[in-house]
Amino acid sequence: MRILVTNDDGVHAPGLLALAEALDTLGEVDVVAPSQGQSGAGHGITFVEPLTADEVKIGGARRAWSVSGTPADCVKLGLQELLPARPDLVVSGINAGANRGVDVLYSGTVAAAAEAALTGIPAAAVSLEKSDGFDFESAAGWALRVLSPVLEDGIPRGQVLNINVPAASRVAARGIRLVPQSLSSWEDGYDRRQDPRGRDYYWLTADEPVPDPQKPSDLGALADGWVTVTPLQFDLTAREQLIAWQGLW
């Protein structure tokens, strides 16, 4: 089995290396990742300027491609130009910070996996809740435990397995939960400051979304100490409105 590993924290991020090392046990791993951190890149792609790719070493001797673009660019360029063969699996991560609830819409980690899924390759995204330190090795172990039975069973075409691991420093993970995505939103705010020349600038601040206690969700289960698994698909059509609005125009 060939596995492409990518991320949105950049090719030299420790979470990427921990994931690649864990996946070595499953097959032959290639790494193609952004040269710079791309947190919050969403599903951005680069087409108004060209991309470059450099071979680098990570974790000592492991060869990796460093690409001047977004996480989704890394998957596109990897598949079309850089990889010796089409991978059987694409895994993105391990992100330094959770990607649950509406985060999946902003997440470059999830977008890279989505890019692979759209071309028909089974894909997963792995993220570790933020804490004082990140225990990526432990999180990689959880990722393997989640992936093992699903690799046999088969991830449906076009879907992404979105995996979030609670911070080991906060809680000992209670096990694995299969849960839907929460739609609770962040409470946005901006911290307005003035530069030395008197011009305003704005730092995004935001309060964590609050899970609905009545509904099981990735947001709630992660907060409760579970490793969460959410299968994602990318047909956004609101089906019920196709019926409700029939004949309106």
Next chain:
Amino acid sequence: MRILVTNDDGVHAPGLLALAEALDTLGEVDVVAPSQGQSGAGHGITFVEPLTADEVKIGGARRAWSVSGTPADCVKLGLQELLPARPDLVVSGINAGANRGVDVLYSGTVAAAAEAALTGIPAAAVSLEKSDGFDFESAAGWALRVLSPVLEDGIPRGQVLNINVPAASRVAARGIRLVPQSLSSWEDGYDRRQDPRGRDYYWLTADEPVPDPQKPSDLGALADGWVTVTPLQFDLTAREQLIAWQGLW
């Protein structure tokens, strides 16, 4: 009614002005848009650096905010800091180029509308198929025709009305069609070149996705000359897998 207009082609794009002028007939219009073109920005947001906002004039005398970020940033900063009151409607566009099928995942135009929808504001995205020239005034007229009955009926909370208009230079629009999003993918490729110092660089090239003739979709209906309307929602959970994978872990 207060309406926020934004886009991903930048504050000085002609499609933005045409949309704002058309929406003047429905209410009081504010404009907050990126200072630079953000095509392919996806649902990127800016939090590792701060944003700035400048008041500019567009189309002669109309005041607008020019923001140093992504389309989604414009909506966030507009709602939190720049607008005098919370808008009743957010419309993003008119994009110079269609946003149908999997384009909606990469589209900054759609992401700006999604950002508004996530905070509970009714939202729409309007895009005009690429052609030799862009008749944004005609496309704005179609956008109004689509929006009018829906504004009465109400866009469901959390949803975006995604509107695509065929290029007038190619075809006289046949009317309005309510259709699901296509998942046909672009056929990616890269044009590899060498810079004057011998280093490879890669331009993304891609062949248009091909609609499935058996299934009605935004992709197929737009190609056939219809103005397409697709209601989008942002819960990506693949519900059937929540059942299929029950008890797997």
